[in-house]
Amino acid sequence: MNSDNYIQEIIADRLGGRNFGKANTVYKFARIKALKAEAAKKFPDLPLIDMGVGEPDQPADESVAEVLRAECGKPENRFYADNGIIEFQEAAARYMERIYGVKGLCAGKNIIHGIGTKPILAMLPLCFINSGDVSLVTVPGYPVLGTYTKYCGGEVYNLPLKKENGFFPDLDSIPADILHRSKLLYINYPNNPTGQAATREFFERVVEFARANNIVVVHDAAYAALTFGDTKPLSFLSVPGAIEVGVEVQSLSKAFNMTGWRLGFIAGNEKVVSLYGTVKDNTDSGQFRAIQKAGIYALEHPEITERIRVKYERRMNLLARTLRDIGFDAEPSKGTFYCYVEMPRGLADGRVFASAQEAAEYLIMNANISVVPWDDCGGYLRFSVTYSAADEREEIEMMNELKRRMTALGLVF
Ligand SMILES: Cc1ncc(COP(=O)(O)O)c(C=O)c1O
Structure with missing residues (x-):
């Protein structure tokens, strides 16, 4: 028995026991990470628009x-x-x-x-x-x-x-x-x-x-x-x-x-x-x-939070407007830094997305745009306003670029 087998034999059931690591399921976030790396090679001159980030875009005050x-x-x-x-x-x-x-x-x-x-x-x-x-x-x-x-x-x-x-x-x-x-x-x-x-x-x-x-x-x-x-x-x-x-x-x-x-x-x-x-x-x-x-x-010092909140609110309104222009049924969220929208149904050429996961993968591999898919209760995409942009001018440029790339895909809603 090699040492790997030796360890595998005694893994706790709560982690899957002997079957730990053998399932073919690739977790959503791992899959997106891998596709982001692939897209970076495919689009050397097209910067990633990363709307999938789940944490703030700036350091602590x-x-x-x-x-x-x-x-x-x-x-x-x-x-x-x-x-x-x-x-x-x-x-x-x-x-x-x-x-x-x-x-x-x-x-x-x-x-x-x-x-x-x-x-x-x-x-x-x-x-x-x-x-x-x-x-x-x-x-x-x-x-x-x-x-x-x-x-x-x-x-x-x-x-x-x-x-x-x-x-x-x-x-x-x-x-x-x-x-x-x-x-x-x-x-x-x-x-x-x-x-x-x-x-x-x-x-x-x-x-x-x-x-x-x-x-x-x-x-x-x-x-x-x-x-x-x-x-x-x-x-x-x-x-x-x-x-x-x-x-x-x-x-x-x-x-x-x-x-x-x-x-x-x-x-x-x-x-x-x-x-x-x-x-x-x-x-x-x-x-x-x-x-x-x-x-x-x-x-x-709650004024620190207030500065962060004001920025997210500005970005949220801008994002919801941009997503609506693209064709999504988007409203500004009431809180968090996420905007959660129903996925596009498919593409103008008749292709239908089977899941939000598939739609998200399409966005990465065809427009270098990263979002987080959710398929638990219908197909939804989560866009985060914690993308990198130095100021309001860059935020507007980012949204214009998001709109330009997504419109070019011919999404159907
Ligand atoms: C809903 C929710 N709860 C808890 C956490 C964990 O936050 P913390 O950094 O305090 O561990 C997160 C982090 O993304 C979250 O989204």
Whole structure:
């Protein structure tokens, strides 16, 4: 037996056991990455228009970086941070009140930081899911809580986000036997990828649903501060009763251009937060204190988010207009930095796209335009406004070029 076989024999079932790595499925993002490399060779003189990026196009604000520079060498910041420094929790509590009007969160009880929100979403199923338990998860969406539910031997019940339901889950459609076994409900607003934002009424309905079915709500608020037009930032925790049934995860990645810094926090129900704290304490040793201190500075300067938000809003309006001119049924999103549109049906020569994946591949290989396809509930393409452009003039040029290339393809809608 060679050493590769030796390892293969003992891989855990949760990763596919002996079959790990043998499936032919190539994951969406890996496939797009490979095609982007192919398109770069095919079009040496045509720059890529990358509308598929899922993170900010700029670094963190210089003032935040300055705090990190000042803090990083200080002796008192060298220690393991464990479940975090109280000053960060206090700053997070003040932020929740200032931005979302959520009062009374106690730093020591209702808030703990995370090394980004991704690990927080990964750890929550470890707190609740036994074999056979169910997590209710909206799709399309960020898959981490569902993936860990399965790692724990649980099941994921998908709640489709359909256009006809305003991209909200239909909580009344869940079968009784699933509800009976459900322990977690994962929701995310403003939503990646649909761009829909929650209403207070929706959150109230979620609280009522959770209470009636003994379910813990996990609201992923990674984009909550980035809303446009009349839509204002809304926290799940601002709804009466929410703190009795759930938690919210907040991220500094998108609101403060700090994706690589890895900082976020969980806020809400004391018991849930403390369970997360137990798993976290046994998993990591906390984010570098100097980064937490830079995070405090960021949370105390919401004008940084406002500058980012204003830019995305301008780009979102421009993008939606451009996509409409091309023929898409596009509206500016209510939040996030994504615009989610139904895929073109095909091409003027009669060719029909079988899926959004196929449409996206066609755009890369024929126009060097990268977008993210979603085929979970109908075929949709996600365009991100975090493309590279130095100023408004370049943004307009980018949109004109997008329109020129897409129009030349002869897309049919
Ligand atoms: C919906 C959603 N939730 C969570 C995350 C993870 O963010 P973080 O950088 O805080 O781990 C992302 C990142 O893309 C996201 O889109």
